[in-house]
Amino acid sequence: MCEIRSAVMSTEEGKEKYDATLKELLANRQFLARILKRFVWEFAEYPLEEIEEQYIEPGSVLVSKVGVARNQMRVEGISNEDTSMGEGTVWYDIVFRAAYPGEDGVRIGMYINVEAQNDPSPGYPLEMRAVYYAARRLSAQLKTINRNTNYGCLQKVYSIWICMNVPAYQANTASLYHFRKRDILGHIKRDPNGYDLLNVVILRFNDNAEIQDEVLGMLQVLCSGKITREAKLERLKQYGVRVDDKIEKEVTEMGGFAEALVREAMAEGEAHGEAKTQRMMSLNMLQEGIPVETVARCAKTSVEIVRNWSQELQKN
Numbered sequence: 001m002c003e004i005r006s007a008v009m010s011t012e013e014g015k016e017k018y019d020a021t022l023k024e025l026l027a028n029r030q031f032l033a034r035i036l037k038r039f040v041w042e043f044a045e046y047p048l049e050e051i052e053e054q055y056i057e058p059g060s061v062l063v064s065k066v067g068v069a070r071n072q073m074r075v076e077g078i079s080n081e082d083t084s085m086g087e088g089t090v091w092y093d094i095v096f097r098a099a100y101p102g103e104d105g106v107r108i109g110m111y112i113n114v115e116a117q118n119d120p121s122p123g124y125p126l127e128m129r130a131v132y133y134a135a136r137r138l139s140a141q142l143k144t145i146n147r148n149t150n151y152g153c154l155q156k157v158y159s160i161w162i163c164m165n166v167p168a169y170q171a172n173t174a175s176l177y178h179f180r181k182r183d184i185l186g187h188i189k190r191d192p193n194g195y196d197l198l199n200v201v202i203l204r205f206n207d208n209a210e211i212q213d214e215v216l217g218m219l220q221v222l223c224s225g226k227i228t229r230e231a232k233l234e235r236l237k238q239y240g241v242r243v244d245d246k247i248e249k250e251v252t253e254m255g256g257f258a259e260a261l262v263r264e265a266m267a268e269g270e271a272h273g274e275a276k277t278q279r280m281m282s283l284n285m286l287q288e289g290i291p292v293e294t295v296a297r298c299a300k301t302s303v304e305i306v307r308n309w310s311q312e313l314q315k316n
Contacts, residue, residue: 018254019116019118020063020064021250021253021254022116022222022223022254023063023064023093023094023116024063024250025222025247025250025251025254026093026094026114026116026162026222027061027063027094027096027114028246028247029052029053029056029061030052030241030242031218031219031222031241032052032056032061032094032096032112032114033048033051033052033056034048034215034218035114035160035215035219036051036055036056036098036112037051037215038213038214038215038216039160039174039176039201039203039215040112040158040160040199040201042100042108042110043055043098043100046100051098055098055099055100056096056097056098057096057097057098057099057109060096060097061094061095061096062092062094062095062096063093063094064091064092064093064094090133090136092113092115092133092137093113093114093115093116094113094114094115095111095112095113095114095137096111096112097109097110097111097112098110098112108155108156108193109155110155110156110157110158111137111138111141111155111156111157111158112157112158112160113133113134113137113157113158113159113160114160114161114162115130115133115159115160115161115162116162116164116223117161117162117163117164118164118165119165120163120164120165120166120167120170120204126161126163126202127177127200127202130159130161130177130200130202131159131177131198131200133159134157134158134159134198134199134200135198137157137159138154138157138197138198141153141154141155142154154197155197156193156196156197156199157197157198157199158199158200158201159199159200159201160200160201160202160203161200161201161202161203162203162219162223163202163203163204163205164205164206164207164220164223165206165207166204166205166206167206168206168208168209170204171204171205171206171208171209171211172204172205172209172210172211172212172213172216173203173204174201174202174203174204174213174216175201175202176199176200176201177199177200177201177202178196178198178199178200179192179195179196179197179198180196181195203216203219205219205220206220207220207224207225207226214239217239218236218239218241221235221236221239222236226290228291228293228294229251229252232251233247233248233251236251278299278301279309281298281299282295282298282299282301282306282309283309283312283313285298286306286309286310286313287313292306292307292310
């Protein structure tokens with residue numbers, strides 16, 4: 001994990017605000033449409049523009065409340081909160097509805113949950129949490145359970161986890177986990193739509209990986225803590241993203257807030273008599289490939305001094 005993101009995640013306020021801005025970016029219909037087309041097979045054959053404009057249901061995209069002041073609307077039939085008796089409340093990062101045309105022309109709906117995961121090793125298999133989130137999203141579709149409950153109205157759920165900062169051996173990978181039927185005795189044909197309701201997709205990358213997949217590469221750029229604002233916006237344009245005022249503003253907010261936290265961490269270190277904090281943190285940032293100008297702004301020092309540190313680093 002690079003030093004900018006490390007500094008951000010070291011405080012609760014920093015984590016909430018940084019994560020909130022990232023979630024707002026990921027919730028943009030342009031990014032969601034690209035994720036659906038590449039990693040949700042039901043949308044693979046449809047044009048990107050149709051997915052963005054027609055198949056992601058209007059007004060259904062919700063972003064979690066934590067640290068977020070915008071988009072606090074609730075849409076009929078969907079919520080980004082699941083609460084059940086005897087269990088805790090689950091807040092989804094992003095949740096929305098999408099629908100694709102079935103064979104008979106009738107649209108088939110599904111619920112999509114997208115999670116941005118900074119910690120690749122939370123102390124338990126991440127797959128277990130992802131399956132739990134998908135199961136809660138599935139069970140939340142039924143308001144009451146009794147002998148008259150129509151289970152046939154259940155719609156498929158995808159829980160998509162964007163895992164950044166993974167170890168090198170995991171980077172540049174994507175995995176799908178879902179239900180499959182295996183006959184134990186005899187053989188019978190059943191429609192997979194009747195049982196393949198829980199789907200988990202886990203996407204993995206880090207800032208240093210060379211990404212071959214276009215959509216995974218776009219997500220790497222979007223979530224990166226080491227790419228400058230200008231470079232990030234330019235790279236997104238190269239991926240075909242329409243960089244409007246909203247995207248530009250959120251990319252700027254995320255980068256500016258990260259730099260502010262790094263400066264605060266450096267100042268705090270110096271106040272406690274840690275004379276080497278500024279130089280060591282700067283060297284770590286340079287090792288991560290963060291531009292000299294960005295390091296200089298965070299360290300509140302001159303570009304020339306940081307260049308000298310960079311030269312020392314290269315010699316060593």
